[in-house]
Amino acid sequence: MSSSFHDDDDIDNNPFAEPAESGPAETSKVADEPIGEIVGNGEVKKPTEETDKAAEAPKKNVLPERSSNQKFNITVKVTGLERAGSTNNKKENPTIVLDLNTNLPTFRKQTHKKVKKTMEEFQQLFKYLNGAIQESFIPALPIPFTNYGINNREDLDKTVHNFQLWFDRILSDPLILRNEELAFFIESDHNTYSPINKSTLPATGLKRKTLKQLSPPFDETLELAEFRPLVKSIHWTAKDLQLKLLRVSKAKxxxxxxxxxxxxxxxxxxxxxxxxxxxxxxxxxxxxxxxxxxxxxxxxxxxxxxxxxxxxxxxxxxxxxxxxxxxxxxxxxxxxxxxxxxxxxxxxxxxxxxxxxxxxxxxxxxxxxxxxxxxxxxxxxxxxxxxxxxxxxxxxxxxxxxxxxxxxxxxxxxxxxxxxxxxxxxxxxxxxxxxxxxRSDVRNADVEGGLSRLGRSHIKNKPSLNSQTINGDDWTGDVRSRDENEINQMSHTEFDESIKADEHEQEHGSDAGNNSITTESSTSSSTPPSASILDAKNAASMLGKCTF
The missing domain is CATH 1.20.1270 (Substrate Binding Domain Of Dnak; Chain:A; Domain 2)
Structure with missing residues (x-):
């Protein structure tokens, strides 16, 4: 009786008191409710329709940079490339010359001419953008030199073209355009730029390496969940292709x-x-x-x-x-x-x-x-x-x-x-x-002209014919119109000067032999010029028509 009496005294009979949490079932039910707001007396206020609308408002405008009605544009043209200093500096740290025109409010003026930026400044800008704008895939910088060699014209044209493509890619991203660090980069003096703002990654160093070893969390977005393995596969496949191509090049x-x-x-x-x-x-x-x-x-x-x-x-x-x-x-x-x-x-x-x-x-x-x-x-x-x-x-x-x-x-x-x-x-x-x-040397080495002259002594010998003509390629039978400059570019090489001397010696030394071989051709001087031309395409058919 006494124990039950004391239990009755412990009961709170205040009608205005809040009901106590008596069972674990109610606790689990409350834990599943949405997170509410704490008021002064310790009550948890349940979310209302107004708070739901306020929570949904950011979802509709998650990327205001892409949905903005203001149209900003910026045009960058890479005009040149300068290499100065030591050999290593010429190779690794060239200076990019560019012109810029924009209506972005972050820039102090609309037009900038002959802006010079070194490769080290580009690397600092890329490092900042990669940490500050984690929503985007910041394009990687092109390599500062090519395997043509830094003293070649091809290297200059290719490097300038690559940097132009890089600017076209980053300037198409509205998140990068609205970042003020881009203006600081362009308007700073030559070789003096360093990021004004700070950028931080979610994890760096040993912590990042450790977290990368763990299995990735569950991803509801299937496209991005499948995208990372695809990119990683492309990365390692390209590296393998590079290694094989390097081996082939060394063998060549x-x-x-x-x-x-x-x-x-x-x-x-x-x-x-x-x-x-x-x-x-x-x-x-x-x-x-x-x-x-x-x-x-x-x-x-x-x-x-x-x-x-x-x-x-x-x-x-x-x-x-x-x-x-x-x-x-x-x-x-x-x-x-x-x-x-x-x-x-x-x-x-x-x-x-x-x-x-x-x-x-x-x-x-x-x-x-x-x-x-x-x-x-x-x-x-x-x-x-x-x-x-x-x-x-x-x-x-x-x-x-x-x-x-x-x-x-x-x-x-x-x-x-x-x-x-x-x-x-x-x-x-x-x-x-x-x-x-x-070909002409092989024919002239034989006194009788070789197999190519068999049964065609009446046809004038033209050893200087070229298979690459305006009408196409005689070896492949490809018939298409070509420009004379294109033909000259293919038929004239960088090594022609070293061979011309031998050709002149051959022409002067073989005049007597050519006269003795082509004596019979004087009787057929009335033959039209088109009939006296022998090319690689018709050689087999002409051999087939010969009589022995």
């Missing part, structure tokens, strides 16, 4: 060295016959050996050039893809870190809310502890809302950036394949035009 250079040695061997053979006056070998054969040796040496030089061009076109193009995929992969990693941080903030908010409920359930409420619990809950809730909004903003913008990056990757890969193919065709045709120059 070894072949070129052996071809040069082979050509020098034929030149030595002709000098040997000249020195000992061997009567069994005619002067035309000596000329053939010497001329053929120089042409083989030139072919070796062309193969060495082709190996360099392969690296300068394909290898350098893949290098930009590798750098860009790494930046995209790290940006997606930053999003995973934000998601992980948001999960921790949600857990922290839940624990603070449970602590506030426990204080409310007590009979003797300490005002100091209540105020402290309310303050901590408000801070945790505010931090969680910031991370939630930041994650929504990053996800929304990355979905847009994903499409743009895939388009850039496809176009860039097509461009480097096209450049590689056209350069390869150009130098292969130049090599073919060099090899065609030995």
């Amino acid at each position: 250079k070894i072949v070129a060295e052996n071809e040069n040695a082979m050509g020098k061997g034929f030149i030595s053979l002709s000098d040997y016959y000249k020195k000992f006056n061997d009567e069994t070998v005619s002067s035309k054969q000596i000329t053939l050996y010497k001329h053929f040796g120089k042409i083989i040496t030139t072919v070796g030089d062309f193969d060495s050039i082709i190996a360099t061009v392969d690296i300068a076109t394909f290898y350098d193009g893949l290098e930009w893809i590798i750098n860009d995929t790494y930046v995209v992969k790290e940006a997606l990693t930053n999003r995973h870190l934000i998601m992980r941080e948001l999960i921790q903030a949600q857990q922290n908010t839940k624990s603070k809310q449970d602590n506030a409920r426990r204080l409310r359930a007590k009979r003797d409420i300490n005002p100091i502890k209540v105020d402290e619990a309310i303050r901590q809950l408000k801070e945790a809730t505010r931090y969680e809302q910031q991370l939630t909004l930041k994650l929504e903003r990053v996800t929304t913008n990355m979905l847009l950036e994903r499409k743009e990056w895939l388009n850039w990757y496809e176009e860039h890969l097509k461009s480097i394949i096209k450049e590689y193919t056209l350069k390869r065709i150009e130098y292969e045709r130049k090599k073919l035009s060099i090899l065609e120059k030995v």
Whole structure:
């Protein structure tokens, strides 16, 4: 009885008192309710329709930079490239010259002429943008030099073109345009820029490496969840292609060295016959050996050039893809870190809310502890809302950036394949035009003109014909109109000067032989000019019509 009496006294009969939390079932039910606001007496105020609308307002305008009605534009034209200082500085730290025109309010004036920025300043700008604008995939900087060599015209044109493409990419992002650091970069003096503002990544150093080893958190956005493995696969595939292309290029250079040695061997053979006056070998054969040796040496030089061009076109193009995929992969990693941080903030908010409920359930409420619990809950809730909004903003913008990056990757890969193919065709045709120059020497070495003159003594011999004509390529049968400048570019090479001397010697030394061979052609002087032309395309058909 006494125990029940004391239990009855403990019951609070105040009709205005709040109902106490008696069971664990009610506690779990309250924990599932939306996070509310703490009022002065410790009550949790449930969210109303007004608070719901206020919470939905930021979602509709997550990216105000992209939905703004104000149209800002900026035009940058890269006009030149300067290399000064030591050899290493010329290679690694060139100076980019550019002109700019804009209506952005962050700039002090609309037009800037001959702005000079070093590669180190570009790297500092990129480092800041990559940390400050985590919503975007900041384009990786192009390499400051190419494998053409820093003293070549091709290197200048290619580097200027790459920086122009980089500016076109970053200036198409409205988030970068509205960042004031871009104005600070352009308007600072030459070689004096350093970021004014500070940028921080979610995690750096050893902490970042440790977190990257963990499995990524669950991602509701399927496109971005599948995008990171795709980018990582492209990154490692491009690196593997670079390694194989480097091996192929080294093998080609070894072949070129052996071809040069082979050509020098034929030149030595002709000098040997000249020195000992061997009567069994005619002067035309000596000329053939010497001329053929120089042409083989030139072919070796062309193969060495082709190996360099392969690296300068394909290898350098893949290098930009590798750098860009790494930046995209790290940006997606930053999003995973934000998601992980948001999960921790949600857990922290839940624990603070449970602590506030426990204080409310007590009979003797300490005002100091209540105020402290309310303050901590408000801070945790505010931090969680910031991370939630930041994650929504990053996800929304990355979905847009994903499409743009895939388009850039496809176009860039097509461009480097096209450049590689056209350069390869150009130098292969130049090599073919060099090899065609030995055809006349082979024919003149035979007193009777060789098989090419069999049954066609009445046809005038034209040893200087070129398979690359205005009407097309005789070897492939490709019939299309070409410009004379294009034909001259393919038929005239950088090594023509070294071969011209031998051609002049051959022409002067073979005048008598040509006259004895073509005596019968004087009787057919009435033959029209079109009938006296022999090209590679019709050689087989003309041989078939001969009578023995």
